[in-house]
Amino acid sequence: xxxxxxxxxxxxxxxxxxxxxxxxxxxxxxxxxxxxxxxxxxxxxxxxxxxxxxxxxxxxxxxxxxxxxxxxxxxxxxxxxxxxxxxxxxxxxxxxxxxxxxxxxxxxxxxxxxxxxxxxxxxxxxxxxxxxxxxxxxxxxxxxxxxxxxxxxxxxxxxxxxxxxxxxxxxxxxxxxxxxxxxxxxxxxxxxxxxxxxxxxxxxxxxxxxxxxxxxxxxxxxxxxxxxxxxxxxxxxxxxxxxxxxxxxxxxxxxxxxxxxxxxxxxxxxxxxxxxxxxxxxxxxxxxxxxxxxxxxxxxxxxxxxxxxxxxxxxxxxxxxxxxxxxxxxxxxxxxxxxxxxxxxxxxxxxxxxxxxxxxxxxxxxxxxxxxxxxxxxxxxxxxxxxxxxxxxxxxxxxxxxxxxxxxxxxxxxxxxxxxxxxxxxxxxxxxxxxxxxxxxxxxxxxxxxxxxxxxxxxxxxxxxxxxxxxxxxxxxxxxxxxxxx
Amino acid sequence: xxxxxxxxxxxxxxxxxxxxxxxxxxxxxxxxxxxxxxxxxxxxxxxxxxxxxxxxxxxxxxxxxxxxxxxxxxxxxxxxxxxxxxxxxxxxxxxxxxxxxxxxxxxxxxxxxxxxxxxxxxxxxxxxxxxxxxxxxxxxxxxxxxxxxxxxxxxxxxxxxxxxxxxxxxxxxxxxxxxxxxxxxxxxxxxxxxxxxxxxxxxxxxxxxxxxxxxxxxxxxxxxxxxxxxxxxxxxxxxxxxxxxxxxxxxxxxxxxxxxxxxxxxxxxxxxxxxxxxxxxxxxxx
Numbered sequence: 001x002x003x004x005x006x007x008x009x010x011x012x013x014x015x016x017x018x019x020x021x022x023x024x025x026x027x028x029x030x031x032x033x034x035x036x037x038x039x040x041x042x043x044x045x046x047x048x049x050x051x052x053x054x055x056x057x058x059x060x061x062x063x064x065x066x067x068x069x070x071x072x073x074x075x076x077x078x079x080x081x082x083x084x085x086x087x088x089x090x091x092x093x094x095x096x097x098x099x100x101x102x103x104x105x106x107x108x109x110x111x112x113x114x115x116x117x118x119x120x121x122x123x124x125x126x127x128x129x130x131x132x133x134x135x136x137x138x139x140x141x142x143x144x145x146x147x148x149x150x151x152x153x154x155x156x157x158x159x160x161x162x163x164x165x166x167x168x169x170x171x172x173x174x175x176x177x178x179x180x181x182x183x184x185x186x187x188x189x190x191x192x193x194x195x196x197x198x199x200x201x202x203x204x205x206x207x208x209x210x211x212x213x214x215x216x217x218x219x220x221x222x223x224x225x226x227x228x229x230x231x232x233x234x235x236x237x238x239x240x241x242x243x244x245x246x247x248x249x250x251x252x253x254x255x256x257x258x259x260x261x262x263x264x265x266x267x268x269x270x271x272x273x274x275x276x277x278x279x280x281x282x283x284x285x286x287x288x289x290x291x292x293x294x295x296x297x298x299x300x301x302x303x304x305x306x307x308x309x310x311x312x313x314x315x316x317x318x319x320x321x322x323x324x325x326x327x328x329x330x331x332x333x334x335x336x337x338x339x340x341x342x343x344x345x346x347x348x349x350x351x352x353x354x355x356x357x358x359x360x361x362x363x364x365x366x367x368x369x370x371x372x373x374x375x376x377x378x379x380x381x382x383x384x385x386x387x388x389x390x391x392x393x394x395x396x397x398x399x400x401x402x403x404x405x406x407x408x409x410x411x412x413x414x415x416x417x418x419x420x421x422x423x424x425x426x427x428x429x430x431x432x433x434x435x436x437x438x439x440x441x442x443x444x445x446x447x448x449x450x451x452x453x454x455x456x457x458x459x460x461x462x463x464x465x466x467x468x469x470x471x472x473x474x475x476x477x478x479x480x481x482x483x484x485x486x
Numbered sequence: 487x488x489x490x491x492x493x494x495x496x497x498x499x500x501x502x503x504x505x506x507x508x509x510x511x512x513x514x515x516x517x518x519x520x521x522x523x524x525x526x527x528x529x530x531x532x533x534x535x536x537x538x539x540x541x542x543x544x545x546x547x548x549x550x551x552x553x554x555x556x557x558x559x560x561x562x563x564x565x566x567x568x569x570x571x572x573x574x575x576x577x578x579x580x581x582x583x584x585x586x587x588x589x590x591x592x593x594x595x596x597x598x599x600x601x602x603x604x605x606x607x608x609x610x611x612x613x614x615x616x617x618x619x620x621x622x623x624x625x626x627x628x629x630x631x632x633x634x635x636x637x638x639x640x641x642x643x644x645x646x647x648x649x650x651x652x653x654x655x656x657x658x659x660x661x662x663x664x665x666x667x668x669x670x671x672x673x674x675x676x677x678x679x680x681x682x683x684x685x686x687x688x689x690x691x692x693x694x695x696x697x698x699x700x701x702x703x704x705x706x707x708x709x710x711x712x713x714x715x716x717x718x719x720x721x722x723x724x725x726x727x728x729x730x731x732x733x734x735x736x737x738x739x740x741x742x743x744x745x746x747x748x749x750x751x752x753x754x755x756x757x758x759x760x761x762x763x764x765x766x767x768x769x770x771x772x
Contacts, residue, residue, distance in 0.1 A: 028555065030742040134565075163743075169565055176571055177551075179559035179743030278674045 033184035049126035050165035134165035145194030155187035233334035236403035239410035248465035257327030344436035365393030405457030566613025726752025
């Protein structure tokens with residue numbers, strides 16, 4: 001008895017002074033919930049088994065008193081193959097040996113375990129039976145349930161180990177430093193049939209294994225490619241109320257998901273409320289150019305700044321998709337269609353429908369587009385320049401809405417708004433612009449099969465917005481695109 | 487007063503302020519298993535000053551090891567990458583040996599040339615599975631570069647002058663303290679970055695210039711370094727935040743073995759190599 005006590009002392013000293021610091025220094029150990037174990041005088045620890053390191057980690061949870069009183073269950077036939085290891089394991093852990101694969105009908109395989117429990121000792125059981133595949137919990141062996149059902153007074157402590165399967169996997173010899181996470185669950189007291197108990201304990205450990213503390217990101221995630229958000233373009237001449245309508249529309253649509261409004265200013269809505277966002281450099285540049293364009297004295301001076309502003313506005317859509325990932329974009333005027341309409345205005349009525357369609361195709365970067373020798377380039381030299389500079393490939397909107405308003409009314413509204421008038425805000429020019437928009441809308445709707453709606457602009461903005469909203473909902477329900485994860 | 491005492495006092499004072507702010511604010515601090523990175527460097531400096539430079543260098547090597555271990559614990563690896571990871575761990579003594587014998591040429595190429603060639607080979611020797619090779623090599627090399635190579639520069643800086651390294655760590659600690667104290671969740675990214683650069687700027691410039699008699703860096707270069715360090719800290723933290731987010735380290739899950747060291751070292755990622763090379767180039771050091 002004396003030598004036994006000395007052995008226990010040496011064993012505890014080796015565990016506390018050598019093994020425990022070694023494991024902690026080499027591979028970091030993080031224990032969560034160790035309080036669950038501290039108050040218990042008797043216990044059976046059950047844990048998942050992926051590595052030889054498991055038993056070291058579990059013993060590092062124990063107090064000095066419990067080290068001598070705790071016995072892991074180990075397979076004798078496995079360890080008996082290596083005599084030195086066998087002796088070492090027997091001295092350090094005092095395992096209770098069972099023989100795997102040799103069921104003896106006359107002998108109760110659990111007798112050794114029961115003896116120890118009767119004497120008030122504790123057990124460490126790996127109910128999966130053997131080291132399983134890393135990170136997977138295997139079905140528990142039925143022996144655990146039978147044992148527990150006979151000792152209802154001994155609490156079961158489930159422990160989930162994450163990390164040892166990386167430090168020392170089944171086929172490896174050299175342990176590598178990785179953190180190990182030890183999750184100690186609340187003690188379980190089980191009464192019932194052996195089968196139910198096994199099932200319950202397996203569930204408990206399974207729940208523990210799904211704790212977020214130990215979750216690692218999967219190795220290769222398929223990158224979610226963001227579908228560009230569908231764009232709804234609100235078209236109309238100045239004073240037709242398209243800013244107001246598009247703002248209302250964005251606000252309404254944002255109740256179903258984030259909505260971005262690209263107007264003179266960039267706005268972002270969430271649940272009907274405007275939301276401040278990180279500013280974009282391109283947006284600042286566009287704002288500057290836009291303000292410069294509005295100060296133009298004549299149409300000739302207006303052309304280049306306005307064109308630049310529209311091109312920047314188109315590029316902005318890509319930025320908006322990338323940084324904000326909205327669910328839907330509401331455009332106050334589509335850059336492509338605006339350029340087309342302005343081309344009609346500048347060229348008066350000389351453009352026929354066919355040429356206009358070709359011009360839009362060039363702007364949209366359609367493949368195969370019109371050839372370089374096509375008369376459309378002779379008719380619109382600016383288009384040739386744009387094409388040469390590679391500034392085409394503007395985006396076509398998914399839906400188009402035209403706010404139609406007689407030019408007299410539009411002029412009156414612009415006058416009522418006050419402020420300096422832009423050069424094209426005359427009755428005559430607005431009249432031709434309105435015609436231009438109508439033509440562009442008709443041609444685009446026919447050739448590219450884009451749903452289009454013409455709304456009466458004389459009605460109050462709320463009614464116009466409501467009509468637009470119904471149109472958008474009807475047409476976008478099927479192909480709204482992926483819901484944003486942003 | 488002997489130099490060593492002054493170093494100990496100055497660093498202890500500076501770092502106590504930072505850590506005090508952290509504790510008061512309750513930010514990611516728990517005693518025990520937590521490695522307060524600035525304290526760890528302070529230990530390295532004290533060891534180098536009071537005992538020997540070599541020992542101090544090896545303390546930095548241990549910090550590197552802990553950081554690398556934590557990083558590898560968070561990324562997903564294949565069984566056959568173990569050989570490559572063993573190579574990565576072995577690179578730590580390999581590189582730090584050249585730091586301690588102060589062989590600059592070999593120190594500076596050890597990891598970029600030899601380890602970065604050895605690790606792909608080791609990864610491919612570990613098994614026959616070809617899928618995921620690029621990902622594994624990238625993951626291992628990236629961790630080695632950030633947590634060993636960049637940290638090695640601090641170690642080599644110590645061999646020029648411990649004060650230079652102390653100045654670096656103190657200035658970074660100032661920037662970190664400002665970052666910790668600022669509460670600007672709703673602000674735009676650019677505004678946040680600008681505040682994190684300009685607020686600590688006067689302190690870091692003054693500190694660098696005030697320490698110049700000890701660091702032996704001329705005052706104008708000290709002033710430049712004082713202006714450079716907050717910028718590099720901002721860059722390092724910004725990059726580190728993206729890395730953390732991808733590794734799944736969030737404010738609430740950060741813990742031992744779960745991004746705690748990465749969270750603290752991210753400020754140093756850009757600062758350490760660039761400040762080192764600035765000093766080496768302009769002061770014409772060996």
